[in-house]
Amino acid sequence: MSLLIKGARVVTAADDYLADVYVADDRVTTIGATLDLPADHIVDAAGCYLLPGGVDPHTHLGFNMGLTTTSDDYASGTTAAAFGGTTTVVNFAQQKRGQHLRAAVDDGLASAEGKAVIDYAQHIVITELAAESLGQIDELVDEGVTSIKMFMAYPGELMVDDATLFQVLERAGQVGALCCIHAENGPVIDVLVRRALAQGRTNPSWHGRTRPELAEAEATHRAIALAEMAESPVYFVHLSCAEALAEVTAARDRNRPVFAETCPHYLFLDSSVYDDESFDTAKYVLTPPLRDARHHAHLWRGLRTDDLQVVSTDHCPFCLNGQKTIGADDFSKIPNGGPGVEHRLQLLYSGGVVAGRLSLRRMVDVFATTPARLFGLFPRKGTIAVGSDADFVVFDPNGTTTISAETHHMNVDYSLYEGWRLTGAVRTVISGGRVIVDNGVFTGKPGAGCYIARDASGQV
Template sequence: MVNATGAVAADVLVEGEKIAALLTPGFAIAADRVVDAAGKYVIPGGIDAHTHMEMPFGGTFSADTFASGTTAAAWGGTTTIIDFAVQAKGTSLMSTLDKWHTKADGNCAVDYGFHMIVSDVNDTSLKEMESCADAGVNSFKMFMAYPGVFYATDGEILRAMQKAREIGGTVMMHAENGIAIDQLVAQALARGRTAPVEHGLTRPPELEGEATSRAITLAAVTGAPLYVVHLSAAQALDAVARARDTGQNVFAETCPQYLYLSLEDLAKPDFEGAKYVASPPLRPREHQAELWRGLRTNDLSVVSTDHCPFCFKDQKELGRGNFAKIPNGIPGVEHRVDLLHQGVVRGEISLERWVEISSTTPARMFGLHPRKGVIAPGADADVVVYDPRARQTISAATHHMAVDYSAYEGMELTGKVDTVLSRGRVVVDAEGFHGRIGHGRFLTRELNQYLV
């Protein structure tokens, strides 16, 4: 049994939806069902703190519904997702939250929560941040990218951070200098440079580093905690590390795509690179070693997926002839736990750190611990039996996400999910999927447990 605090030999007793006890192996006790985990790891269910199911983007929607996306999550050992409710300009935060509840309620195979995207900063929306927190949604995402859509000025970010500081919320930041990026995009298109690789070349890592530093400065001025989403570049990581070294409440996540994929994938010929378009973009390969180092030092605290799947046919193809029209996003909710296990196999991270960054820290960061993220009496029985010696090959032909390609097609992995319990119910085992759409419950969240 592996928790973030260590690995021990133990049997796990589940009663109803909860973990009832941890027992000495072989302790005689009557059970309705025994799951044999001999030779395997028993770990807390994964928590993917960054997904986008049914997300509107560029005139289309991400391909996974809450039903298909949470089913795929379960197959991959993730038993909780935190998705983003997306405020459109001119709408209220609470009506947005109601809309996302309508999308998700009764449609999820595993438990779920929400963050709130704040794209329209005004007196009303700032006041509504309090109502969101009262409703169990106390993390608020803002964008320094996408002018005209989600972009917030420094002044708007400052005001939202002040409100977050007041109510104990956490501001999540997409940190890229969108104003400068738009100029680079326009210049590239004017010169006839339209291929998918230009998406990466027009969003250089220096502009992620600059925006991250600016967000950290605004957080320091306001005293608000800051969580940098999908960090991809060494320059941004350096800024986060410096802030953390001073004791500032700054946290950051990265994603599997930035650990395994690179600008070379964006440059694949015949428009294949469109499959790898996401923001921030994939970076030159040398950034990967820095990100793994950040995971070891805890300057990177969490690995989420930013799961935002768009099919290659009819969706990614919208950007043929103009890379700026390619829907941004890479599918991955099903493979995060497995991909991170490769870090254990390769010696990049320890077994305990694997559990910490995939489950325990997101639970603590987003107010779900000790209900989630740990194998302990009283916790929800979200339990994964993981076979560390099994071999598998990732392929769109076998994954369960509602998308027609895999960004990791043909990648051979060591380790595989064997059995998954969600709140005490076996939802995945060797015989297949036994879950139920509607089993997943909405999770109201407490405050970030890492704030000092």
């Protein structure tokens, strides 16, 4: 199948120019000022940006959390991602206690089979380290699973100790894998949570009040030190506050291979939501919690100066009714996480580019290019170039997007941005040379997305 995109303003992390783009099968074959080539399908992109399809390196589709599982599986979650211009996700395969790492990845792949509408890859979540597990890391890297997540929070559930962190960091650095760290001091947070509950403070507002910025900053500092001793790169997921960013910035100023992402909810929402004592606040029970609005300026600066390299979504949705209500009488039992995979691009464009906080090319960089580079997908993903996958977003800068739970495609009963009206709209999304979203209509197919085995991670 061939595809010709006419009259687009092509914007990548490196370039901004007017051109036509021609696709044969699933790859870009020709880029030129004016192309007159026969095509099975022609997309008129005049007046629009043509952007690389987004790469979201942090999604939780079909992820088990305590007594429940995220409300989006690969079918609904990747469909929602497509409506937001994301054409590749890197999802988490979680090791159960005592489970071989290969088996955990196989479970993750099985959950995607026949469902994903866009391409996908896998991280492995390590929850314990048996004597033979280090060798299992080597096996996974050889098979294209080149990133590992570890938690410094949730003792007794997901948290690993410092010895495990160090050993996995060391082995990962040796074999070309990147460790992704959830950095919060879990044991101290547990003390604060138990203290609050003992005082009868059970409503969701106490989630944010028991997870202070310093708990994130301390864990970030400690993980950087362990990575430096291990001579390994390290990547921090969902960085939320100025104090943690200062630790990352200081390490990067020493030329350490330290990387970090933030998420739209940390750029646009703030801890004033926890002033509401009602259960509705459970919508904002995610980790780390939302921070004071003063942090926004620091995070935007970090994105501009490359101290933060990626904006992911940490899409981890649980319905307010029936899932979040598990913790109706105890905030510590509320499943942690929120939805966001559908609106990352629109929020970044409206609140970043239009608001003057990011350049257009930098937006593309943090939305698509650098996540592709860091996680072993570039140049197949994250750019528009001859030989790259034909994953594109035709984005209308003059359109508008209104966010609402009534109209979004995520399988969750609320939005973190209910009623927000944004500048810019996704018009057409193309994955592997196929139009999968066209003017608000889904034209894709469950199971059409492919698993991507990745190259070495942690290299830019």
